[in-house]
Protein backbone atom coordinates (compact mmCIF):
# COMPACT_ATOMS: atom_id res chain seq x y z
CA UNK A 384 0.00 0.00 0.00
CA UNK A 385 2.82 2.32 1.00
CA UNK A 386 4.67 1.47 -2.20
CA UNK A 387 1.61 2.35 -4.27
CA UNK A 388 1.34 5.72 -2.51
CA UNK A 389 5.03 6.43 -3.15
CA UNK A 390 4.68 5.46 -6.83
CA UNK A 391 1.53 7.59 -7.17
CA UNK A 392 3.32 10.51 -5.49
CA UNK A 393 6.33 10.19 -7.83
CA UNK A 394 4.04 10.04 -10.85
CA UNK A 395 2.12 13.10 -9.66
CA UNK A 396 5.36 15.02 -9.14
CA UNK A 397 6.60 13.99 -12.59
CA UNK A 398 3.34 15.15 -14.14
CA UNK A 399 3.35 18.52 -12.38
CA UNK A 400 7.01 19.14 -13.33
CA UNK A 401 6.34 18.13 -16.93
CA UNK A 402 3.30 20.39 -17.22
CA UNK A 403 5.16 23.33 -15.67
CA UNK A 404 8.06 22.74 -18.06
CA UNK A 405 5.78 22.45 -21.11
CA UNK A 406 3.89 25.62 -20.23
CA UNK A 407 6.71 27.87 -19.05
CA UNK A 408 10.19 26.59 -19.94
CA UNK A 409 9.77 24.60 -23.19
CA UNK A 410 11.39 26.26 -26.26
CA UNK A 411 7.85 26.55 -27.71
CA UNK A 412 6.43 28.17 -24.56
CA UNK A 413 6.15 31.54 -26.35
CA UNK A 414 3.67 30.19 -28.91
CA UNK A 415 -0.05 30.40 -28.32
CA UNK A 416 -2.55 27.54 -28.23
CA UNK A 417 -5.12 26.05 -25.85
CA UNK A 418 -3.74 25.33 -22.37
CA UNK A 419 -4.39 21.57 -22.43
CA UNK A 420 -2.88 21.19 -25.90
CA UNK A 421 0.28 23.04 -24.85
CA UNK A 422 0.57 20.96 -21.68
CA UNK A 423 -0.25 17.46 -22.98
CA UNK A 424 -0.09 15.38 -26.13
CA UNK A 425 -3.48 13.70 -25.65
CA UNK A 426 -5.86 16.53 -26.73
CA UNK A 427 -4.47 16.58 -30.27
CA UNK A 428 -4.45 12.78 -30.40
CA UNK A 429 -8.07 12.73 -29.22
CA UNK A 430 -9.00 15.16 -32.02
CA UNK A 431 -7.14 12.96 -34.50
CA UNK A 432 -8.86 9.77 -33.31
CA UNK A 433 -12.23 11.53 -33.41
CA UNK A 434 -11.66 12.34 -37.10
CA UNK A 435 -11.84 16.09 -36.41
CA UNK A 436 -8.21 17.20 -36.23
CA UNK A 437 -8.05 19.45 -39.34
CA UNK A 438 -11.32 21.20 -38.39
CA UNK A 439 -10.09 21.77 -34.85
CA UNK A 440 -6.71 23.06 -36.06
CA UNK A 441 -8.46 25.48 -38.41
CA UNK A 442 -10.54 26.83 -35.49
CA UNK A 443 -7.36 27.24 -33.45
CA UNK A 444 -5.72 29.22 -36.26
CA UNK A 445 -8.80 31.48 -36.37
CA UNK A 446 -8.39 32.05 -32.65
CA UNK A 447 -4.60 32.22 -32.19
CA UNK A 448 -3.16 33.29 -35.55
CA UNK A 449 -0.84 31.83 -38.15
CA UNK A 450 1.27 29.73 -35.76
CA UNK A 451 -0.48 27.57 -33.17
CA UNK A 452 1.03 25.22 -30.63
CA UNK A 453 -1.08 22.10 -31.03
CA UNK A 454 0.95 19.81 -28.75
CA UNK A 455 3.84 20.37 -26.34
CA UNK A 456 6.41 19.93 -29.11
CA UNK A 457 4.31 20.65 -32.21
CA UNK A 458 3.28 23.74 -34.16
CA UNK A 459 0.77 24.12 -36.95
CA UNK A 460 1.66 26.93 -39.37
CA UNK A 461 -0.41 28.69 -42.03
CA UNK A 462 2.10 31.43 -42.84
CA UNK A 463 2.67 30.76 -46.56
CA UNK A 464 6.47 30.92 -46.14
CA UNK A 465 6.24 27.61 -44.28
CA UNK A 466 5.69 25.67 -47.52
CA UNK A 467 9.11 26.47 -48.91
CA UNK A 468 10.94 26.66 -45.58
CA UNK A 469 9.82 23.17 -44.60
CA UNK A 470 9.15 21.14 -47.72
CA UNK A 471 11.95 22.32 -49.96
CA UNK A 472 14.50 21.33 -47.34
CA UNK A 473 15.23 17.60 -47.71
CA UNK A 474 16.52 17.39 -44.13
CA UNK A 475 13.02 17.94 -42.71
CA UNK A 476 11.79 14.36 -42.28
CA UNK A 477 8.53 12.96 -40.97
CA UNK A 478 8.51 12.52 -37.16
CA UNK A 479 9.00 8.87 -36.17
CA UNK A 480 5.32 8.37 -35.27
CA UNK A 481 4.31 9.09 -38.87
CA UNK A 482 5.30 6.85 -41.74
CA UNK A 483 6.30 3.98 -39.44
CA UNK A 484 6.40 0.55 -41.06
CA UNK A 485 3.74 -2.06 -40.27
CA UNK A 486 4.81 -4.97 -38.05
CA UNK A 487 6.97 -7.51 -39.91
CA UNK A 488 7.84 -5.15 -42.79
CA UNK A 489 11.57 -4.50 -43.05
CA UNK A 490 11.84 -2.66 -46.36
CA UNK A 491 11.17 1.07 -46.49
CA UNK A 492 8.77 2.93 -48.78
CA UNK A 493 8.78 6.54 -49.97
CA UNK A 494 6.94 7.60 -46.82
CA UNK A 495 9.11 5.90 -44.20
CA UNK A 496 12.56 6.08 -45.84
CA UNK A 497 15.47 8.08 -44.42
CA UNK A 498 16.77 10.84 -46.75
CA UNK A 499 19.39 8.82 -48.68
CA UNK A 500 17.10 5.82 -49.25
CA UNK A 501 14.24 8.16 -50.18
CA UNK A 502 16.45 9.86 -52.81
CA UNK A 503 17.23 6.41 -54.32
CA UNK A 504 13.50 5.57 -54.45
CA UNK A 505 12.61 8.89 -56.09
CA UNK A 506 15.26 8.30 -58.77
CA UNK A 507 13.85 4.84 -59.48
CA UNK A 508 10.25 6.06 -59.73
CA UNK A 509 10.94 9.39 -61.47
CA UNK A 510 10.89 8.00 -65.06
CA UNK A 511 7.52 6.32 -64.45
CA UNK A 512 6.03 9.72 -63.56
CA UNK A 513 7.83 11.90 -66.12
CA UNK A 514 5.29 13.84 -68.19
CA UNK A 515 5.97 12.07 -71.50
CA UNK A 516 5.73 8.62 -69.89
CA UNK A 517 2.53 9.53 -68.06
CA UNK A 518 1.11 10.56 -71.45
CA UNK A 519 1.83 7.06 -72.72
CA UNK A 520 -0.53 5.58 -70.09
CA UNK A 521 -3.49 7.40 -71.65
CA UNK A 522 -4.84 4.44 -73.73
CA UNK A 523 -4.83 2.20 -70.62
CA UNK A 524 -6.54 4.88 -68.53
CA UNK A 525 -9.04 5.64 -71.28
CA UNK A 526 -9.98 1.96 -71.43
CA UNK A 527 -11.15 2.09 -67.80
CA UNK A 528 -12.93 5.43 -68.27
CA UNK A 529 -14.80 3.88 -71.22
CA UNK A 530 -15.94 1.00 -69.00
CA UNK A 531 -17.16 3.48 -66.36
CA UNK A 532 -19.04 5.52 -68.96
CA UNK A 533 -20.68 2.41 -70.43
CA UNK A 534 -21.64 1.06 -66.97
CA UNK A 535 -23.27 4.38 -66.05
CA UNK A 536 -24.94 4.64 -69.47
CA UNK A 537 -26.39 1.11 -69.18
CA UNK A 538 -28.30 2.01 -66.00
CA UNK A 539 -28.98 5.72 -66.59
CA UNK A 540 -31.24 7.41 -65.72
CA UNK A 541 -30.46 6.22 -62.26
CA UNK A 542 -28.92 7.28 -58.97
CA UNK A 543 -25.37 6.08 -58.33
CA UNK A 544 -23.14 6.27 -55.29
CA UNK A 545 -20.27 7.99 -57.06
CA UNK A 546 -17.81 7.35 -54.22
CA UNK A 547 -18.07 3.66 -55.03
CA UNK A 548 -17.85 4.10 -58.81
CA UNK A 549 -14.89 6.45 -58.66
CA UNK A 550 -13.18 4.08 -56.25
CA UNK A 551 -13.67 1.16 -58.65
CA UNK A 552 -12.22 3.25 -61.49
CA UNK A 553 -9.18 4.65 -59.71
CA UNK A 554 -8.29 1.28 -58.17
CA UNK A 555 -8.60 -0.61 -61.43
CA UNK A 556 -6.32 1.92 -63.13
CA UNK A 557 -3.61 2.03 -60.49
CA UNK A 558 -3.75 -1.78 -60.12
CA UNK A 559 -3.13 -2.17 -63.83
CA UNK A 560 -0.50 0.59 -64.00
CA UNK A 561 1.41 -0.52 -60.96
CA UNK A 562 0.85 -4.26 -60.58
CA UNK A 563 0.08 -5.20 -64.15
CA UNK A 564 -3.43 -6.35 -63.23
CA UNK A 565 -6.72 -4.59 -62.65
CA UNK A 566 -8.76 -5.27 -59.52
CA UNK A 567 -11.75 -5.75 -61.87
CA UNK A 568 -13.96 -3.60 -59.69
CA UNK A 569 -15.59 -1.79 -62.63
CA UNK A 570 -16.50 -4.99 -64.44
CA UNK A 571 -17.83 -6.68 -61.32
CA UNK A 572 -19.48 -3.50 -59.97
CA UNK A 573 -18.04 -4.42 -56.57
CA UNK A 574 -15.14 -3.26 -54.40
CA UNK A 575 -12.22 -5.62 -53.77
CA UNK A 576 -11.87 -7.04 -50.25
CA UNK A 577 -8.16 -6.25 -50.35
CA UNK A 578 -8.89 -2.56 -50.90
CA UNK A 579 -10.96 -2.06 -47.76
CA UNK A 580 -8.08 -3.39 -45.65
CA UNK A 581 -5.59 -1.19 -47.45
CA UNK A 582 -7.73 1.89 -46.87
CA UNK A 583 -8.21 1.43 -43.16
CA UNK A 584 -6.95 4.92 -42.33
CA UNK A 585 -8.72 4.97 -38.98
CA UNK A 586 -6.72 1.94 -37.83
CA UNK A 587 -3.56 3.64 -39.09
CA UNK A 588 -4.44 6.72 -36.98
CA UNK A 589 -4.84 4.55 -33.88
CA UNK A 590 -1.44 2.95 -34.51
CA UNK A 591 0.09 6.43 -34.93
CA UNK A 592 -1.47 7.69 -31.69
CA UNK A 593 -0.14 4.68 -29.77
CA UNK A 594 3.38 5.43 -31.01
CA UNK A 595 3.40 8.55 -28.83
CA UNK A 596 3.41 6.28 -25.78
CA UNK A 597 6.41 3.93 -26.11
CA UNK A 598 5.32 1.65 -23.26
CA UNK A 599 1.96 1.09 -24.95
CA UNK A 600 3.63 0.74 -28.33
CA UNK A 601 5.85 -2.04 -26.97
CA UNK A 602 2.66 -3.94 -26.10
CA UNK A 603 1.23 -3.53 -29.61
CA UNK A 604 2.19 -7.00 -30.90
CA UNK A 605 0.36 -8.50 -27.90
CA UNK A 606 -2.75 -6.28 -27.89
CA UNK A 607 -3.39 -6.04 -31.63
CA UNK A 608 -6.21 -8.45 -32.51
CA UNK A 609 -4.83 -11.50 -34.30
CA UNK A 610 -7.42 -11.04 -37.04
CA UNK A 611 -6.02 -7.56 -37.82
CA UNK A 612 -2.46 -8.89 -38.04
CA UNK A 613 -3.62 -11.72 -40.30
CA UNK A 614 -5.42 -9.27 -42.59
CA UNK A 615 -2.28 -7.14 -42.82
CA UNK A 616 -0.16 -10.19 -43.57
CA UNK A 617 -2.61 -11.17 -46.32
CA UNK A 618 -2.28 -7.72 -47.88
CA UNK A 619 1.50 -8.00 -48.01
CA UNK A 620 1.34 -11.58 -49.26
CA UNK A 621 -1.06 -10.56 -52.05
CA UNK A 622 1.25 -7.68 -52.96
CA UNK A 623 4.24 -10.00 -52.92
CA UNK A 624 2.62 -12.56 -55.22
CA UNK A 625 1.18 -9.99 -57.55
CA UNK A 626 4.50 -8.22 -58.02
CA UNK A 627 6.37 -11.53 -58.43
CA UNK A 628 3.97 -12.44 -61.24
CA UNK A 629 4.37 -9.04 -62.81
CA UNK A 630 8.18 -9.20 -62.62
CA UNK A 631 8.22 -12.65 -64.27
CA UNK A 632 6.04 -11.33 -67.08
CA UNK A 633 8.34 -8.38 -67.75
CA UNK A 634 10.27 -10.00 -70.61
CA UNK A 635 7.06 -10.71 -72.59
CA UNK A 636 5.27 -7.43 -72.04
CA UNK A 637 4.77 -4.88 -74.75
CA UNK A 638 2.88 -2.49 -72.48
CA UNK A 639 4.97 -0.02 -70.45
CA UNK A 640 3.66 0.81 -67.00
CA UNK A 641 4.92 2.19 -63.69
CA UNK A 642 6.56 -1.04 -62.57
CA UNK A 643 8.06 -1.52 -66.04
CA UNK A 644 9.95 1.76 -65.64
CA UNK A 645 11.19 0.77 -62.18
CA UNK A 646 12.38 -2.64 -63.41
CA UNK A 647 14.15 -0.96 -66.31
CA UNK A 648 15.82 1.45 -63.88
CA UNK A 649 17.05 -1.54 -61.84
CA UNK A 650 18.53 -3.06 -64.99
CA UNK A 651 20.47 -0.01 -66.08
CA UNK A 652 21.78 1.27 -62.72
CA UNK A 653 24.56 -0.21 -60.56
CA UNK A 654 23.31 -2.76 -57.98
CA UNK A 655 23.98 -0.34 -55.12
CA UNK A 656 21.27 1.94 -56.57
CA UNK A 657 18.78 -0.87 -57.24
CA UNK A 658 15.50 -1.35 -55.40
CA UNK A 659 15.25 -4.70 -53.62
CA UNK A 660 12.25 -6.95 -54.16
CA UNK A 661 10.91 -5.89 -50.73
CA UNK A 662 11.32 -2.20 -51.58
CA UNK A 663 9.51 -2.64 -54.89
CA UNK A 664 6.66 -4.43 -53.14
CA UNK A 665 6.22 -1.92 -50.32
CA UNK A 666 6.46 1.05 -52.68
CA UNK A 667 4.03 -0.70 -55.03
CA UNK A 668 1.49 -0.96 -52.21
CA UNK A 669 2.08 2.69 -51.34
CA UNK A 670 1.35 3.69 -54.94
CA UNK A 671 -1.90 1.73 -54.91
CA UNK A 672 -3.09 3.76 -51.91
CA UNK A 673 -1.62 7.14 -52.93
CA UNK A 674 -2.76 6.83 -56.53
CA UNK A 675 -6.40 5.90 -55.89
CA UNK A 676 -7.97 7.41 -52.79
CA UNK A 677 -6.60 10.89 -53.60
CA UNK A 678 -8.21 10.83 -57.04
CA UNK A 679 -11.50 9.50 -55.73
CA UNK A 680 -11.57 12.46 -53.32
CA UNK A 681 -11.04 15.02 -56.08
CA UNK A 682 -13.57 13.43 -58.45
CA UNK A 683 -16.20 13.18 -55.70
CA UNK A 684 -15.42 16.72 -54.53
CA UNK A 685 -15.80 17.98 -58.09
CA UNK A 686 -19.24 16.38 -58.59
CA UNK A 687 -20.36 17.42 -55.11
CA UNK A 688 -19.52 21.09 -55.69
CA UNK A 689 -20.47 21.35 -59.36
CA UNK A 690 -23.93 19.84 -58.97
CA UNK A 691 -24.48 22.06 -55.92
CA UNK A 692 -23.59 25.22 -57.90
CA UNK A 693 -25.83 25.60 -60.98
CA UNK A 694 -23.91 28.49 -62.55
CA UNK A 695 -20.56 26.64 -62.33
CA UNK A 696 -22.30 23.53 -63.69
CA UNK A 697 -23.62 25.50 -66.63
CA UNK A 698 -20.28 27.13 -67.44
CA UNK A 699 -18.36 23.87 -67.22
CA UNK A 700 -20.90 21.85 -69.20
CA UNK A 701 -21.05 24.50 -71.94
CA UNK A 702 -17.26 24.68 -72.18
CA UNK A 703 -16.88 20.92 -72.57
CA UNK A 704 -19.88 20.35 -74.82
CA UNK A 705 -19.00 23.17 -77.19
CA UNK A 706 -15.32 22.15 -77.40
CA UNK A 707 -16.07 18.59 -78.58
CA UNK A 708 -18.50 17.20 -81.10
CA UNK A 709 -17.47 13.56 -80.76
CA UNK A 710 -16.13 11.49 -77.89
CA UNK A 711 -12.95 10.71 -79.86
CA UNK A 712 -11.97 14.35 -79.83
CA UNK A 713 -11.66 14.19 -76.04
CA UNK A 714 -8.06 13.39 -75.19
CA UNK A 715 -5.58 14.32 -72.45
CA UNK A 716 -4.06 16.88 -74.82
CA UNK A 717 -7.36 18.41 -75.96
CA UNK A 718 -8.82 18.82 -72.46
CA UNK A 719 -5.69 20.38 -70.95
CA UNK A 720 -6.26 23.90 -72.36
CA UNK A 721 -9.93 24.11 -71.23
CA UNK A 722 -9.78 27.17 -68.94
CA UNK A 723 -12.90 26.65 -66.85
CA UNK A 724 -12.17 22.97 -66.23
CA UNK A 725 -8.76 24.06 -64.98
CA UNK A 726 -10.09 26.59 -62.47
CA UNK A 727 -12.78 24.15 -61.30
CA UNK A 728 -10.08 21.59 -60.49
CA UNK A 729 -8.06 24.18 -58.57
CA UNK A 730 -11.10 25.16 -56.55
CA UNK A 731 -11.92 21.52 -55.80
CA UNK A 732 -8.33 20.91 -54.68
CA UNK A 733 -8.73 23.93 -52.39
CA UNK A 734 -12.04 22.87 -50.83
CA UNK A 735 -11.46 19.09 -50.90
CA UNK A 736 -7.68 18.65 -50.60
CA UNK A 737 -7.04 14.88 -50.61
CA UNK A 738 -4.56 15.30 -47.75
CA UNK A 739 -6.25 17.88 -45.50
CA UNK A 740 -4.46 16.92 -42.28
CA UNK A 741 -1.22 18.46 -40.99
CA UNK A 742 1.78 17.28 -43.00
CA UNK A 743 4.27 17.08 -40.17
CA UNK A 744 8.04 17.33 -40.29
CA UNK A 745 10.76 17.36 -37.61
CA UNK A 746 13.21 20.29 -37.60
CA UNK A 747 16.62 18.85 -38.57
CA UNK A 748 19.91 18.85 -36.70
CA UNK A 749 21.15 22.33 -35.82
CA UNK A 750 17.63 23.83 -35.89
CA UNK A 751 16.04 25.78 -38.71
CA UNK A 752 14.07 28.90 -39.50
CA UNK A 753 10.45 28.52 -40.56
CA UNK A 754 8.20 31.50 -41.33
CA UNK A 755 10.70 33.85 -39.73
CA UNK A 756 11.09 31.92 -36.44
CA UNK A 757 14.08 29.82 -35.44
CA UNK A 758 13.19 26.41 -34.00
CA UNK A 759 15.41 23.89 -32.24
CA UNK A 760 16.13 20.47 -33.69
CA UNK A 761 13.33 17.97 -33.14
CA UNK A 762 10.50 20.54 -33.03
CA UNK A 763 7.57 19.21 -35.06
CA UNK A 764 6.24 21.73 -37.56
CA UNK A 765 3.40 21.10 -39.97
CA UNK A 766 1.17 22.61 -42.59
CA UNK A 767 -2.45 21.57 -42.92
CA UNK A 768 -3.92 22.05 -46.39
CA UNK A 769 -7.36 22.40 -44.82
CA UNK A 770 -6.33 25.27 -42.50
CA UNK A 771 -4.15 26.95 -45.11
CA UNK A 772 -6.75 26.79 -47.90
CA UNK A 773 -9.63 27.79 -45.61
CA UNK A 774 -7.82 30.79 -44.21
CA UNK A 775 -9.35 34.20 -44.89
CA UNK A 776 -5.82 35.64 -44.89
CA UNK A 777 -5.19 33.75 -48.12
CA UNK A 778 -8.63 33.47 -49.77
CA UNK A 779 -11.63 35.79 -49.77
CA UNK A 780 -14.85 34.01 -48.78
CA UNK A 781 -12.76 30.88 -48.20
CA UNK A 782 -15.74 28.60 -47.58
CA UNK A 783 -17.40 29.52 -50.90
CA UNK A 784 -17.00 27.36 -54.04
CA UNK A 785 -15.85 29.94 -56.56
CA UNK A 786 -13.74 28.64 -59.46
CA UNK A 787 -13.69 32.20 -60.81
CA UNK A 788 -11.18 33.20 -58.11
CA UNK A 789 -8.52 31.31 -60.09
CA UNK A 790 -9.08 33.16 -63.37
CA UNK A 791 -5.74 34.85 -64.15
CA UNK A 792 -5.52 38.58 -63.38
CA UNK A 793 -8.96 38.72 -61.79
CA UNK A 794 -9.23 42.11 -60.04
CA UNK A 795 -12.33 41.49 -57.90
CA UNK A 796 -11.32 41.63 -54.20
CA UNK A 797 -14.14 39.20 -53.48
CA UNK A 798 -12.18 36.61 -55.51
CA UNK A 799 -8.77 37.16 -53.91
CA UNK A 800 -6.45 34.17 -53.73
CA UNK A 801 -2.88 33.82 -52.55
CA UNK A 802 -1.12 31.44 -54.91
CA UNK A 803 1.88 31.17 -52.55
CA UNK A 804 -0.33 29.45 -50.00
CA UNK A 805 -1.66 26.87 -52.45
CA UNK A 806 0.35 23.66 -52.83
CA UNK A 807 -2.23 20.85 -52.78
CA UNK A 808 0.44 18.45 -54.12
CA UNK A 809 3.01 19.80 -51.64
CA UNK A 810 6.45 20.55 -53.09
CA UNK A 811 10.13 19.69 -52.80
CA UNK A 812 11.73 16.25 -52.47
CA UNK A 813 8.63 14.71 -50.84
CA UNK A 814 6.11 16.52 -53.05
CA UNK A 815 3.59 14.40 -54.92
CA UNK A 816 5.33 12.26 -57.52
CA UNK A 817 1.98 11.46 -59.16
CA UNK A 818 0.87 15.04 -59.90
CA UNK A 819 0.95 14.79 -63.73
CA UNK A 820 -0.85 11.46 -63.69
CA UNK A 821 -3.44 12.80 -61.24
CA UNK A 822 -4.21 15.88 -63.32
CA UNK A 823 -4.40 13.85 -66.53
CA UNK A 824 -6.94 11.48 -64.98
CA UNK A 825 -9.08 14.15 -63.34
CA UNK A 826 -9.26 16.43 -66.40
CA UNK A 827 -9.97 13.59 -68.82
CA UNK A 828 -12.63 11.87 -66.72
CA UNK A 829 -14.51 15.05 -65.85
CA UNK A 830 -14.54 16.06 -69.53
CA UNK A 831 -15.83 12.62 -70.58
CA UNK A 832 -18.51 12.57 -67.90
CA UNK A 833 -19.84 16.04 -68.73
CA UNK A 834 -19.77 15.21 -72.43
CA UNK A 835 -21.96 12.13 -71.94
CA UNK A 836 -24.17 12.88 -68.97
CA UNK A 837 -26.21 15.34 -66.93
CA UNK A 838 -25.93 15.17 -63.16
CA UNK A 839 -28.34 16.03 -60.35
CA UNK A 840 -28.04 16.08 -56.58
CA UNK A 841 -30.88 14.52 -54.55
CA UNK A 842 -33.98 16.77 -54.27
CA UNK A 843 -33.17 19.47 -51.70
CA UNK A 844 -29.41 18.88 -52.03
CA UNK A 845 -27.07 16.42 -50.36
CA UNK A 846 -28.03 15.25 -46.88
CA UNK A 847 -24.58 16.16 -45.55
CA UNK A 848 -21.98 18.85 -46.12
CA UNK A 849 -18.54 17.95 -47.46
CA UNK A 850 -16.84 19.25 -44.32
CA UNK A 851 -19.03 17.22 -42.00
CA UNK A 852 -17.11 14.12 -43.05
CA UNK A 853 -14.55 12.75 -40.64
CA UNK A 854 -10.91 12.95 -41.59
CA UNK A 855 -8.42 10.23 -40.80
CA UNK A 856 -5.40 11.48 -42.71
CA UNK A 857 -7.79 11.70 -45.69
CA UNK A 858 -11.57 12.12 -45.92
CA UNK A 859 -13.76 9.29 -44.67
CA UNK A 860 -16.15 9.73 -47.54
CA UNK A 861 -19.88 9.26 -47.13
CA UNK A 862 -21.92 7.81 -50.01
CA UNK A 863 -22.47 10.47 -52.70
CA UNK A 864 -25.82 9.79 -54.41
CA UNK A 865 -25.98 11.48 -57.81
CA UNK A 866 -28.68 11.04 -60.40
CA UNK A 867 -27.14 10.56 -63.81
CA UNK A 868 -28.98 11.00 -67.12
CA UNK A 869 -27.65 10.42 -70.62
CA UNK A 870 -27.57 13.54 -72.72
CA UNK A 871 -30.04 13.46 -75.58
Ligand code: HEM
Pocket residue numbers: 493494505557669670673674675677678681732736737738742743807808809812813814815816817818820821822
Ligand atom coordinates in the same frame (compact mmCIF):
# COMPACT_ATOMS: atom_id res chain seq x y z
C1 HEM B 1 -5.23 14.94 -57.00
C2 HEM B 1 -4.57 13.90 -56.58
C3 HEM B 1 -3.40 13.95 -55.64
C4 HEM B 1 -3.07 14.88 -54.69
C5 HEM B 1 -3.79 16.18 -54.34
C6 HEM B 1 -1.86 14.42 -54.05
C7 HEM B 1 -1.20 15.11 -53.02
C8 HEM B 1 -0.05 14.66 -52.43
C9 HEM B 1 0.62 15.35 -51.34
C10 HEM B 1 0.12 16.62 -50.65
C11 HEM B 1 1.72 14.63 -51.02
C12 HEM B 1 2.73 14.93 -49.90
C13 HEM B 1 2.32 14.18 -48.65
C14 HEM B 1 3.24 14.44 -47.47
O1 HEM B 1 4.28 15.06 -47.60
O2 HEM B 1 2.89 13.98 -46.37
C15 HEM B 1 1.76 13.50 -51.90
C16 HEM B 1 2.74 12.53 -51.88
C17 HEM B 1 2.74 11.43 -52.71
N1 HEM B 1 1.86 11.15 -53.73
FE1 HEM B 1 0.27 12.26 -54.28
N2 HEM B 1 -1.48 13.25 -54.63
C18 HEM B 1 -2.38 12.93 -55.62
C19 HEM B 1 -2.34 11.84 -56.46
C20 HEM B 1 -1.32 10.93 -56.52
C21 HEM B 1 -1.19 9.87 -57.50
C22 HEM B 1 -2.16 9.62 -58.66
C23 HEM B 1 -0.07 9.15 -57.16
C24 HEM B 1 0.54 7.94 -57.81
C25 HEM B 1 0.08 7.15 -58.65
C26 HEM B 1 0.50 9.77 -56.00
C27 HEM B 1 1.63 9.31 -55.35
C28 HEM B 1 2.23 9.96 -54.29
C29 HEM B 1 3.39 9.42 -53.60
C30 HEM B 1 4.10 8.12 -53.89
C31 HEM B 1 3.72 10.35 -52.60
C32 HEM B 1 4.88 10.28 -51.62
C33 HEM B 1 6.04 11.03 -52.25
C34 HEM B 1 7.29 11.06 -51.40
O3 HEM B 1 7.18 11.07 -50.17
O4 HEM B 1 8.37 11.09 -51.99
N3 HEM B 1 -0.27 10.84 -55.64
N4 HEM B 1 0.68 13.54 -52.75
